[in-house]
Amino acid sequence: MGPKTSTSKKDSKVSKRGFKSSKTSSTAVLPKGWPSDTTYIGRPAYSKQLTPEVLTALNTPATTSATTTIKSAAPYSNVRITPISSPTHPAHNQHGLFATRNLQPDTLILPYLGYAHGKADEDPASDYDLSLHRELAIGVDATKMGNEARFINDYRGVGLGPNAEFREVWLDVGGGAVEKVIAVYVLSAGKSGKGTRARGIKSGEEILVSYGKGFWEERKGDD
Numbered sequence: 001m002g003p004k005t006s007t008s009k010k011d012s013k014v015s016k017r018g019f020k021s022s023k024t025s026s027t028a029v030l031p032k033g034w035p036s037d038t039t040y041i042g043r044p045a046y047s048k049q050l051t052p053e054v055l056t057a058l059n060t061p062a063t064t065s066a067t068t069t070i071k072s073a074a075p076y077s078n079v080r081i082t083p084i085s086s087p088t089h090p091a092h093n094q095h096g097l098f099a100t101r102n103l104q105p106d107t108l109i110l111p112y113l114g115y116a117h118g119k120a121d122e123d124p125a126s127d128y129d130l131s132l133h134r135e136l137a138i139g140v141d142a143t144k145m146g147n148e149a150r151f152i153n154d155y156r157g158v159g160l161g162p163n164a165e166f167r168e169v170w171l172d173v174g175g176g177a178v179e180k181v182i183a184v185y186v187l188s189a190g191k192s193g194k195g196t197r198a199r200g201i202k203s204g205e206e207i208l209v210s211y212g213k214g215f216w217e218e219r220k221g222d223d
């Protein structure tokens with residue numbers, strides 16, 4: 001899958017994208033289990049190579065369409081970064097993100113934060129790169145900086161399906177300013193309002209999204 005930006009939640013998949021380092025400030029309080037070689041951020045970081053036009057697009061909601069604005073709650077107490085100890089889990093010896101409380105269908109879990117970049121400084125080897133703005137080919141890479149959302153695994157080989165999904169929203173960064181971000185939401189209950197989706201995510205369950213087929217197709221033959 002290539003960059004990428006998305007206008008719909010279905011377009012927001014993790015893909016092999018680029019990354020280049022950038023100076024950014026970290027917040028004082030780190031979530032438990034946060035890796036020491038990764039910078040924890042509470043709002044997006046931007047590549048210096050992004051043009052003023054792109055930066056404007058990333059902080060200006062369209063007046064013609066409905067928008068959702070969220071507030072930061074970092075570090076996120078509704079989730080826990082957890083080592084994967086089960087040998088049957090396909091991400092064994094890595095980490096995953098688990099719910100610390102029952103999460104109802106359609107509720108916000110947390111934003112996926114990272115380094116916003118264009119084609120010029122994408123890292124094709126990244127496993128943490130998500131489409132942020134498809135038309136402008138902007139990705140957000142959480143390889144070297146991000147938040148708890150970077151630990152969310154794909155459902156394949158773990159659960160029957162995803163229990164969460166990516167949605168486009170605006171993050172309130174204070175002073176009346178907002179920034180475009182992709183956020184992770186619990187799946188809606190579905191039309192029937194019955195079955196596993198209607199349960200939401202129970203406390204202690206792993207949060208799982210779909211990275212999209214493209215993510216895995218790009219990695220076929222790796223190793």
Ligand SMILES: C[S@@+](CC[C@H](N)C(=O)[O-])C[C@H]1O[C@@H](n2cnc3c(N)ncnc32)[C@H](O)[C@@H]1O
Pocket residue numbers: 014090091094095096127128150151152153154155156157158
């Ligand atoms: C965005 S990271 C997810 C967090 C990662 N497990 C960690 O500890 O940093 C994506 C990487 O996690 C692993 N992963 C996630 N879901 C997986 C799955 N269903 N099967 C196998 N590996 C998975 C793969 O190595 C993938 O490249």
